[in-house]
Amino acid sequence: MKNLLKLSNLHVFRGETQILWDISLQVAEGEKVAILGSNGAGKSTLLLSIMGALPSNIGKIHFADRLITGLKAYQIIREGLALVPEGRRVYRDMTVWENLEIGAYPKRGRKDKDRTRAHIIQLFPILAERKHQAAGTLSGGEQQMLAIGRALMSRPRMLFIDELSLGLAPLITKDIFKVLDALSSETTILLVEQNVEQALKHSERAYILESGRITRSGPSDDLAKDEDIRRAYLGL
Ligand SMILES: Nc1ncnc2c1ncn2[C@@H]1O[C@H](COP(=O)(O)OP(=O)(O)O)[C@@H](O)[C@H]1O
Ligand SMILES: [Mg+2]
Numbered sequence: 001m002k003n004l005l006k007l008s009n010l011h012v013f014r015g016e017t018q019i020l021w022d023i024s025l026q027v028a029e030g031e032k033v034a035i036l037g038s039n040g041a042g043k044s045t046l047l048l049s050i051m052g053a054l055p056s057n058i059g060k061i062h063f064a065d066r067l068i069t070g071l072k073a074y075q076i077i078r079e080g081l082a083l084v085p086e087g088r089r090v091y092r093d094m095t096v097w098e099n100l101e102i103g104a105y106p107k108r109g110r111k112d113k114d115r116t117r118a119h120i121i122q123l124f125p126i127l128a129e130r131k132h133q134a135a136g137t138l139s140g141g142e143q144q145m146l147a148i149g150r151a152l153m154s155r156p157r158m159l160f161i162d163e164l165s166l167g168l169a170p171l172i173t174k175d176i177f178k179v180l181d182a183l184s185s186e187t188t189i190l191l192v193e194q195n196v197e198q199a200l201k202h203s204e205r206a207y208i209l210e211s212g213r214i215t216r217s218g219p220s221d222d223l224a225k226d227e228d229i230r231r232a233y234l235g236l
Contacts, residue, residue, distance in 0.1 A: 001028035003062070004158055004188050005050070010059035012042075012049045019045045020212045023059070027158070032184045034191045034199040034220065036233065037209035043192040044086050046209070047160045051083050052076040064157065077106050080157035086166065088147040092136030096127055099135050099146055103153030113153070120149040123179050141172035148176070158188040165195040177202040196233035200224040 005027040012020035020042045027033045037043050048054050050061055052073040061069045068076055091099050100120065104113045121128045124145040130138060135146055144164060151159055161180075165173040177198055180189060193199035200206060200220040208216040208229070216223065223229050 001030065003027065004029040004064060005190070006062040008060040010049070010057060010061065012045055012054060013056040014045065014054065023214055025207055025214065027188060027190055029188055031205065032189045032203050034193055034203035034206040035209055036193055036196045036199055036206055038194060041209045042212040043209055044162055047083060047162055047192055051081060077154065078108070080108060082151040082154050082156035082159050084147045084151045084159065084161040086162040088143045090135040090143050090146050093134055095132050096135055096146055097131045099150050100153050103150035106154040109154040116153055116155055120152050123183065124149055140168050141176065144168060144176055156187060158190065160190050162192045163194065164191065165193060165198055173198060
């Protein structure tokens with residue numbers, strides 16, 4: 001399969017502090033890949049860096065065969081990357097529909113907007129029921145659905161999801177992961193998660209990030225069986 005995203009020897013700094021060291025990874029078109037690690041490992045920093053939100057990095061980032069290192073965030077979004085940020089960050093005072101509308105703002109999303117929204121509603125029917133409600137009045141799970149829907153409105157080639165499960169009840173988390181399984185036939189997905197058990201279940205491959213370095217990688221099924229990983233992350 002062809003690589004859609006490729007990081008080569010990426011080093012990322014926040015201010016003077018180096019947060020990520022020598023990160024190399026690839027995600028093929030159509031793959032569902034997870035980056036796992038505990039709080040503070042550098043997962044969000046990695047996604048923000050790829051999205052062009054942290055300009056201070058060394059190394060190469062290729063997306064769809066194009067070198068995107070150094071591009072501005074809006075240019076990267078235009079290339080077809082979309083991020084569902086940690087903590088969801090929906091516009092609380094705006095309605096569900098208005099939040100989706102904002103997601104369609106990048107050029108790729110303006111075309112076929114109604115069709116894209118209809119598709120998102122098929123994935124998350126509750127968003128149609130709540131369309132005139134302020135996003136701040138939704139439950140945590142519904143806000144996560146809205147945040148994913150908003151990102152999908154730009155019709156991305158690749159979707160980043162930062163901590164889907166954070167603060168959500170296990171059953172809700174499971175439901176949303178199931179929708180992602182359905183979605184993965186149409187979009188390439190990179191998940192970042194502290195919830196190692198769920199993320200391994202719903203990804204094909206995974207990388208383990210520890211203190212800013214990738215320490216392990218492989219098929220998710222293999223990692224889920226691995227003794228060290230079970231001890232460190234699954235409490236077994
Ligand atoms: N705005 C910031 N400025 C400086 N350092 C930061 C900032 N945000 C996070 N960090 C540091 O970067 C490291 C990685 O954080 P983060 O990427 O948020 O980890 P994760 O998403 O895996 O929990 C942590 O040591 C954190 O303290
Ligand atoms: Mg994070």
